[in-house]
Structure formats: structure tokens, C-alpha cells
Amino acid sequence: MDNSTIYVRERGSLRRVSDIVLAQPKPVSSCRRTNPFVLRKEQFIFTYNAEGSLRYTTKSLFDITLLFVADNIHHVDSLVGFPEQIGDRLFAAAEENRVFLNADVSTKALQLFSDAYGDMVLGSLCLRNRFPLLHERMNEIKTFHSLKSLDLFGCRLGDDHEIFLHLTSSSLASSLIQLFIGGNSLSDAGLQRLTAPMRMMKRGLDCLQCLDLSYNPISERSFRYLACLPKLEKLDLSGTSLKLCTRLKTTIWDLLGLIYSEKPLDTFGHSRCKTEGWAEQVVNQWETNSSHMPKQKKIDESRSSALRFFGRQKFVREVLNAAPVVCESKEDAKSDRLHFYKPAANSHIPEKLTPSSANPQAKPSWHNIKKRQRQSERCDSSPQSPPTKRLSSSALTAEDIDLLNSY
Numbered sequence: 227m228d229n230s231t232i233y234v235r236e237r238g239s240l241r242r243v244s245d246i247v248l249a250q251p252k253p254v255s256s257c258r259r260t261n262p263f264v265l266r267k268e269q270f271i272f273t274y275n276a277e278g279s280l281r282y283t284t285k286s287l288f289d290i291t292l293l294f295v296a297d298n299i300h301h302v303d304s305l306v307g308f309p310e311q312i313g314d315r316l317f318a319a320a321e322e323n324r325v326f327l328n329a330d331v332s333t334k335a336l337q338l339f340s341d342a343y344g345d346m347v348l349g350s351l352c353l354r355n356r357f358p359l360l361h362e363r364m365n366e367i368k369t370f371h372s373l374k375s376l377d378l379f380g381c382r383l384g385d386d387h388e389i390f391l392h393l394t395s396s397s398l399a400s401s402l403i404q405l406f407i408g409g410n411s412l413s414d415a416g417l418q419r420l421t422a423p424m425r426m427m428k429r430g431l432d433c434l435q436c437l438d439l440s441y442n443p444i445s446e447r448s449f450r451y452l453a454c455l456p457k458l459e460k461l462d463l464s465g466t467s468l469k470l471c472t473r474l475k476t477t478i479w480d481l482l483g484l485i486y487s488e489k490p491l492d493t494f495g496h497s498r499c500k501t502e503g504w505a506e507q508v509v510n511q512w513e514t515n516s517s518h519m520p521k522q523k524k525i526d527e528s529r530s531s532a533l534r535f536f537g538r539q540k541f542v543r544e545v546l547n548a549a550p551v552v553c554e555s556k557e558d559a560k561s562d563r564l565h566f567y568k569p570a571a572n573s574h575i576p577e578k579l580t581p582s583s584a585n586p587q588a589k590p591s592w593h594n595i596k597k598r599q600r601q602s603e604r605c606d607s608s609p610q611s612p613p614t615k616r617l618s619s620s621a622l623t624a625e626d627i628d629l630l631n632s633y
Contacts (some may be wrong), residue, residue, distance in 0.1 A: 240294075296320040300331045305342035313343050317504045326366070326508045327515055336369040336505070344372040345401065348503035354406070354496065355380035356513065363512050364388065370505070371397035375404040377499045379438065383407065385416030394423045394430030403433055404493070408440035408462065417448045422626055425454045433457055436493050440564075441465035446474070449481045458482060462494045463564040470564060484566035491565045 232243040274280060295302065296319035305313055317339055326332040339347045348370045353360050354377050360367065367389075376393075383389060392398060393405070410416075417439075423430035434455055439448075440462045452458065461484055468474055470486070478484050492498065501509050 292316060292319050293323075296323055296325065299325055299335045299338065302338060305338055308342065310343065310346065313339065313346075314504060317347070321508055321511075324511070326505075327511060333365045333369060336366055336508075339504070340369050340371055343504075345374060346504060348373060348501070348505045350375040350500060350502040351509070352377040352499045352501050353381055354378075354499060357381040358516065359509075359513050360389070362516060366512075368392050371395070372401050373398060374401055375499070376402060377406040378410065379406045379496075380409040383410040383412060383416075385411075385413055385419065390416075390420050393420065396429060399430045399432050399434075401433065402431065404436040405431075405434055406438035406494075406499070408438045408442060408465075410442060412439065412442040412444065414444055414448045414451070417444065417451045418625070421451045421454055425451070426626060431455055436460040438462040438494055439466065440494075443467060446477060449477060453481050458484075459568040460484075460491055460493055461566045462491070463566070464494075465562045466564070468564060478566055482566070484568050487565040487567050490563060491567060494565060 233240055234243055235241075292315060296316060299316075299320050305316075320326065320335060325335055336347070349372065351367070351370060351373055357380065360378065360381050378389070393402070421431070424432070435457050437452070437455070437458060437460070441464070444463075444466050446468065452461075461478075461482070475486050478486075
């Protein structure tokens, strides 16, 4: 009995005999204290019969226990092994009690559910042009380590945001398939930092297939940083400083194995971007709760935190007053659209993308495809295989070594 857990009920309240303090029940009204015959409303279900009379039925022991665990979810060690049906109802009960709005409890509670149920908690997250929500709930968002799609378009990340470490972490990199980071003032240096773990340690963004880099000030230099992504199939470079020409098509084909798409790719349409999972309403609660804060207090807190983070008042004012990145018109969007995709193995490759016939060592396109396949196999091989000469001379710089030391 010395090592067992003991619960004691005293004067109608249940507590655990240890240093853990359980959540206190909600305060009752004065009539409940003076009249012992008044029923506890949280243990009964009140309905109306066919005649319109009020009637009540007792809640099941399972429902009462579920509410008790939801109120004390921060004391639960693990939910691994519990059925999905119970996890779903427990998550809904915690959400109804607004547990995830409490900053002291929400991070641990979401981590608890994510460890046990993975992408069922949240498989897709859309924060498009919702940068205040990203910065206010950064700790909670980092607990979603089973995301397959993440949209951070217009979230003003810059080149050195802390979310980059989460994107390349071993927990998220194994599941993330689609990443939208357009309109974030991301330059070549930012892409260099984002892909550093993959280029140097062969980890991070291993399964990434779709990448949106639109409306970022990037150049052709960024292509060599993207060459390390083994499963990249779709790329959006719309609205960048790059212009569509034969040289651009040839460069992307040689380095990434992607060709230009004459038609817009549906993957990069915002209509398919949505938040899906048990925590969908939790994300909406965060945004609603943030909008209901006192306006002056909200502005003061955001301003002070921004000044501490950036250290320059003028820069912070410009960032907070900047409008989200959007296309001016449909015509501009169509003219700036640069969508690239990986063709199927049996599809026809345009001849203008193949090496020039003036080169006596030029070989047929099918030979180039096989050569690229062998290169990709070497990229996926074990770390003991020696890196290619191009990666050792151009990809690994002094700045890359500094990034490696920071990880």
C-alpha cells in the first residue's frame, strides 16, 4: 500500500493523497449550499418530455469520469494504448472545458494527445496570413508533430525564424509532405538555413513533395539548396525575381528534375488548404479568444514583445503595419505563375531541356534520366557513402558549418 495511489472523498470532493492538487469543482450557488436536495447540475442531463415537463436523467459513470479526467488532463502521464474512440471523446471534453485556452496547461495537454494519436489530432494546419496566431501559440503549434500539410503563407517568417527548427525536426520531417512558405520575405540565406540539416546530416524534410516559395526574394542560387530534397515533385516560384525563360527551365531541370507546367497546379490553390483534425476547433478558439482581448492591452503586449524580439522600433512598426502578401489581380497572378513538377517516368521530355547537340559528349534524354536516378539513389544511401564533389565544394560553406554547430 505504500506505493499505491489513494483517493479520498471528503465533504463531496475527491482528492488524491499526494502532492498533486486536483482541479477544484466549479463553485455552486448559494441555494445548493443551503438546500441539500438541490441536484448537482453537472451530474445530470435535463430534457423535456412530450408534455413539455422538465425531467432529468443521471449521467453515466463513464461520462462523469471522462469530465473528471478532462479537468485534470495535465496530470495524465500518457494516453498511448487507449482506444481512439476514448481519445476522441476525451479531447472533445477537454475542448468543451476550454482546457486548451489555458497557456499553462495547453502545451502539455496537446503534447499528450499528439504522442498517442498522431495525425488524428491534427493532420493539416492552415495559418495563411494569420501571423499573430502563429507567434502567440508557437509552443502549442510545435506539439503537432504529425502534420502532413502546413500552410504558413504570409506569416512574416523571414530568414531566421524559430519555426525552422521545428520543420526540420526528426518528429515532423518524417510526416510533412506539403509546405507553403510563400510571402515570408524568405531569401537564399533563409533557404540555406532551412535545408542545412538535410544537406549536412541527411535529416529533415525527407518526405517533402510539394514546396511553395512564391512571393519571396529568392534567386537561382536557391536551387542548389533544394537539390538535397529527395522526394520534391512540385515547386511554386510565382512572384519571385525569377523570370520564365529557356535558361530557367534548363537549370531547374538539371538540378531538380522538374519541368514547367503550362497549366496551374491544383496543389498550390488555397481552396484545398484547410485545418483538419480533432484540434480544428481549438485553433479557431485561439483566434477567437485573441480577437476578444482588450484592444489596448493586446496592442501594448504585442508591441512590447516585438520590441524585445527585434530590438528596433521602426522595423517593428513597419512589420506590424504591413499588409498581407496577395496578388494584385488575376492577370498578374497568371503572368507571374511559375509552377514546376516532376514528370512521370514514361512521359515525354521536351527536347529543348536536353543537352545541346553541339556538345560531342551529349547523350540522349533517357540517359540523363537514369543518371539523375542514380544520383538520387546516392542521396538516399547510407551516410557512409562519400558525398559528391559538387556538394562538398559548393553546398558546404563556412556558414553551413556554423549552422551545423548551432544544431
